[in-house]
Amino acid sequence: MNEQRIRCEGRGRIGAPSIAGLAAALLLWSATAGLAQTVDTTLWVTDGYVNAIVRDGGTIYIAGSFTRVGPATGGAFVIDAGTGATQQPYPKVVGDVSAVAPDGSGGWYLGGEFTAVRGQERNNLAHLDANGNLTPWNPNPDGGVAVLVVSGDTVYAGGGFTIIGGQPRHNLAALDAATGAATAWSPDPDDYVNLLAVSGNTVYAAGGFSSIGGQPRHYLAALDAASGAATPWNPAPNEHVFALTANGSTVYVGGQFNGIGGKTRFGIAALDAATGIATAWNPNPLNYSLTVYALAASGSVVYVGGGLGSGLAALDATTGAAKAWNPNPNGGVFAIAVSGSTVYVSGEFTSIGGQPRHNLAALDAATGTATAWNPDLNGGSPALAVSGSSVYVGGGRFDILGGQPRHNLAALDANTGAVTAWDPNPDGGGVSGLAVSGNTVYAVGGFYLIGGQPRHNLAALDAATGAATAWNPNPDGGVYAIAVSGSTVYAGGSFYQIGGQTRHYFAALDAATGAATAWNPNLAGDGDIDILAVGGSMVYAVGIFTGAGGDPYPYLAALDATTGAATAWNPHPNGGVDAMAVSGGTVYVGGGFTSIGGQPRQYLAALDATSGAAMAWSPNPDGVVQAMAVGGGTVYVGGAFTSIGGQPRHFLAALDATSGAVTTWNPDANRPVYALAVSGSTAYAGGSFFGMGVQPQSGLAAIITDTPTATLLAQFDATSAADGIELRWSFGDPSRVATVAVERALQATGPWVSINPEVQVTSGVMVALDRMADGGGEYFYRLVVQLTDRSQTVFGPVSASRDEPLTMSGMTLKSPNPTPGGIHVQYAVARAGQVRLELLDVSGRVVATLANRVQEPGRYEAAWDGAGQRGQLAAGLYFVRFMAPDCMTVRKLAVVR
Secondary structure: OOOOOOOOOOOOOOOOOOHHHHHHHHHHHOOOOOEEEEEOOOOOEEOOEEEEEEEEOOEEEEEEEOOEEEOOOOOEEEEEOOOOOEOOOOOOOEEEEEEEEEOOOOOEEEEEEEEEEOOEEOOOEEEEOOOOOEOOOOOOOOOOEEEEEEEOOEEEEEEOOOEEOOEEOOOEEEEEOOOOOEOOOOOOOOOOEEEEEEEOOEEEEEEOOOEEOOEEOOOEEEEEOOOOOEOOOOOOOOOOEEEEEEEOOEEEEEEOOOEEOOEEOOOEEEEEOOOOOEOOOOOOOOOOOOOEEEEEEEOOEEEEEEOOOOOEEEEEOOOOOEOOOOOOOOOEEEEEEEEOOEEEEEEEOOEEOOEEOOOEEEEEOOOOOEOOOOOOEOOOOOEEEEEOOEEEEEOOOOOOEOOEEOOOEEEEEOOOOOEOOOOOOOOOOOEEEEEEEOOEEEEEEOOOEEOOEEOOOEEEEEOOOOOEOOOOOOOOOOEEEEEEEOOEEEEEEOOOEEOOEEOOOEEEEEOOOOOEOOOOOOOEOOOOEEEEEEEOOEEEEEEOOOEEOOEOOOOEEEEEOOOOOEOOOOOOOOOOEEEEEEEOOEEEEEEOOOEEOOEEOOOEEEEEOOOOOEOOOOOOOOOOEEEEEEEOOEEEEEEOOOEEOOEEOOOEEEEEOOOOOEOOOOOOEOOOEEEEEEEOOEEEEEEOOOOEOOEOOOOEEEEEEEEEOOOOEEEEEEEEEOOEEEEEEEEOOHHHEEEEEEEEEOOOOOOOEEEOOEEEEEOOEEEEEEOOOOOOEEEEEEEEEEEOOOOEEEEEEEEEEEOOOOOOOEEEEOOOOOEOOOEEEEEEEOOOEEEEEEEEEOOOOEEEEEEEEEEOOEEEEEEEOOEEOOEEOOOEEEEEEEEEOOEEEEEEEEEOO
16 A cells, blocks of 8 residues: 655654564564565556466466456656657656656656655656666655656756655755755745746746735736745635746636636636736637647747647647647547657547647647657646657556557466467456356456457357357346356355346356256345355355355355255355465465454454364454465465454565464555465466556566575564664675665555665674664564575564654545545644545635644544545546645645546
């Protein structure tokens, strides 16, 4: 999970080591075998979620909700302006890139909401040189960066941060282009900044603020580039500004307003750079609801991009009249950059300038036709800049450049990682389940056409061609789960008729004919079957039924594979089961329960396959388990947890199958995992994540288990000392260690920052003192170890606490983000007073209030269920705003449906 902790005040003094930190140290000291891992960066990824994975021989079959698969590039690129070729190496950004700015020397700055670049941790802001290498420049903002502008030796950054370049700066800062340190310039806007433009000695800023540079200014302001003070220039738009460009004596702005600079202007205006008054220039779009998102001025032309109508126009800079130039995109345009006779545009379109172009295009400035330049970007790009022969592009976490279209179902070559020609191309909704048997791939989901044939929610596909076979049970309702055993295909769902027979939710089908066999558990209730597994002579079923074979078996049952009768096996979970794996005499289950098999078990349990009783195995994750797979003596689990077995593990973990102890295998997914499969030493994970550690793996990842590291780390602990926090570590085999880097964070989930503590060797143990940990609260540490075989492993975190009364207020968005509707927000209040926690739309309107009351100092949590003041909110971008007596901060939130 990619959480961020907002620090609004300083920290206090020394306290005592935490019990959590000591427990972590004891676990690392233990003799339990650990597993290191490497993410396979050659495996192609998806532009959406993966919820089913099966590896069969040299092929990896994946299913879910996606439209394209391609190389794992991350969401930022440098593209040759002439050829359209992409510069290598890729920046490999883990997260969103909202801003790009050339540095004038062939390199570029990028900002957004990300955690890593080129395999190294970078929070929200980074610099790449002309060769594509990550530089040491690292201002490390604690919140998102929405806009960047380079002016001389200064980089201006706007966004939603409170600390940047080592200094407290709210939402806007000037950074030294060489060192990354924040300069003294500090306009201190009271809300986010999403647009900047520099002209001479003036910095123009737009955003959600109502105060900036020491003056009241709503949404738009001009700042002195030397002092940061607001100038008298004050156009006072009555709604948000989404586009801004300065051109000589004129400042062009676009947005949602209908009044600005003292005049009525709908969505677009030209302002006098000296007075702020709207000039006579008034394109006056016919569609008054038009929102302008992009502007670029070039000579006598102002290019305008928006979200409605044709989405793109060229206006006369003198009269405001629209020119004949009309590329006519079939979707919105959100960024424009002009270079010579070419207009580069990005947005959400598939056709523009008379040619098919996906979201990114180069247009002839004279005719508006699309040139041959065609990088083929799958997602809309909010960041675009041109410098010399390079086009700089920044986009989203699921962006793919090139690749191949695949609709919810694909096959990848296990050796090369690339997609194969296999393409059943199902229509309708996503594919939710897969099974492979011989030369047949079985698929279930929400489709009506697949493999070139009409098939309702269930199909058998040729493993070589992807064509649908003649096998067609034709269920009359949804099919959600499938399992194959010998010549029998078990199907579960919400159907009543399947294979030519009446079968409630559950059926056994002949693998040759598709006809329903006599096997009929006759489930009761008004529910469905979601998960199936076959083990020995039993078929295990999970669903929302209330009976199996006439007996009450809520959520989970074991049925005789021969007769269909429900056995006495009845673990009786008190909540839903979302994942299941059978291994020998054990049935591992995960879900939302807190009691199962007669014992308290939180979200994860091992059940005796004979009695149904819960075994002693109890890893106790702090969130729901949604996927599992067993390989050798290891149980791999995925889901929505951030801690398991007393150790921080983000959404993915490996557990000892006998003891339940957590291994050191820790790929560090940044969003939930919904699917797992194991083949040899490789674990495949699918889900909504877009990063595995420092690698941009969106939707799909292969994690290769390295040599066990049980003897490598002998000790790692942290304790409070008089002058800071003392760390101690040692290795069982020091000859395998090349380098050790120490990293620190304010919470177990990061963000992590490299530190250089004082280090000495005492009796073979490395003793390090972190003197910079000089405030109250808890500090977390980890070791990043480079081995002599050039692999890397990470140990920790461990923590030590310096207890102190809470001295800072702040907010943390809990997973998921993006959310399908609902999040948890943790916040801390340092000073008693009025506290507000609100959800805002992009226009700044409050659409939901999570907290609005006087609160005493302490830590709190609020939940949002996805509803606004007028019902469920539509998908889109929102902002979570936290206001306390000593702190105000804003975080982006994406809602997906």
